[in-house]
Amino acid sequence: MKQSGTSALLEGAVQELASDVVSALRSGGHMRAEGTAVTGEAEHGVASAAVRVVGADVLLPHVLLHTSPTPGELTLFRESVAAYPPRPGAGGTVAWSHWAMTRVLRRFETDVPVSGEPDTAWLDEAGWQHLTHQLAVLAPLARPGEDCAVIRVAKGRPVDVARGFVRAVRRRDWRQAAGAGRWLTMLPGVPDTLGLDAGLDFVDLMGGQDPRVALQLQAARLMRQGAFV
Structure with a gap:
């Protein structure tokens, strides 16, 4: 039951985050600030996991529309990259999704290391x-x-x-x-x-x-x- 509830919570967070990205793409503006304003450890964990699911597209409005992410957006994105590295033997989509996240993060934080491309x-x-x-x-x-x-x-x-x-x-x-x-x-x-x-x-x-x-x-x-x- 707990796992099911956690999965539902994560799916809701993913849907909300994706909706925020869509809104930003349509308006040319930033995502809603409250989308990254989490108040507790549990909420923060869910938000970080949602960023990992949506992946590099979290920052897509800034890439396509040439805007700058807020400090809060960058912090949550950076933390998600660090929290969910590919495990040894991870599948190709997992490795490439992580690579894409580090690549897009480096556009805005030049000191971010980016490993070589997966095969x-x-x-x-x-x-x-x-x-x-x-x-x-x-x-x-x-x-x-x-x-x-x-x-x-x-x-x-x-x-x-x-x-x-x-x-x-x-x-x-x-x-x-x-x-x-x-x-x-x-x-x-x-x-x-x-x-x-x-x-x-x-x-x-x-x-x-x-x-x-x-x-x-x-x-x-x-x-x-x-x-x-």
Whole structure:
């Protein structure tokens, strides 16, 4: 029961944080100050864990819109990076998500050490379904002007990601569809027949009430409009 309650509390915090990020992306402003104002150890732990789940996208409004995070935002983000390092043998998405967080933190705090890129061997030979699933999890890496091994893998397989996007829409997996759609906005060679803009609008209509879906869609729209790092 306690674990179930903790999971529900974390999910609520993640949804609230993602909603704050969406609001900041839409308004060009900062996230609500109360979003990072925690008053006790338990609340602080949940807030830190929520930052880890949302990942590098917590600071995405500042990256895309060229604003500066508040000290409170940076402190919580930094603490989350330190509190949740990848464990030995962690999967590729865990390692890359952590790498993305350290990379974006270094944009605002130049003394932050960033380790070398994790490998992509687990992605190089992945089938298109698995590739799309993994890229959707790693959607915070999909930022224009950036370069890393995961981005290079994605750029080499735009048709596979497009197929994965269509499959996710048909399966009504709106989070995966939104993440894949975000990648497709920055990949060269995406088939015109995909109708990406209409597809993103449909995902928004059907799943946009989920803040984590809305976050990916708003990021995709900003990138389509020319926002870049």
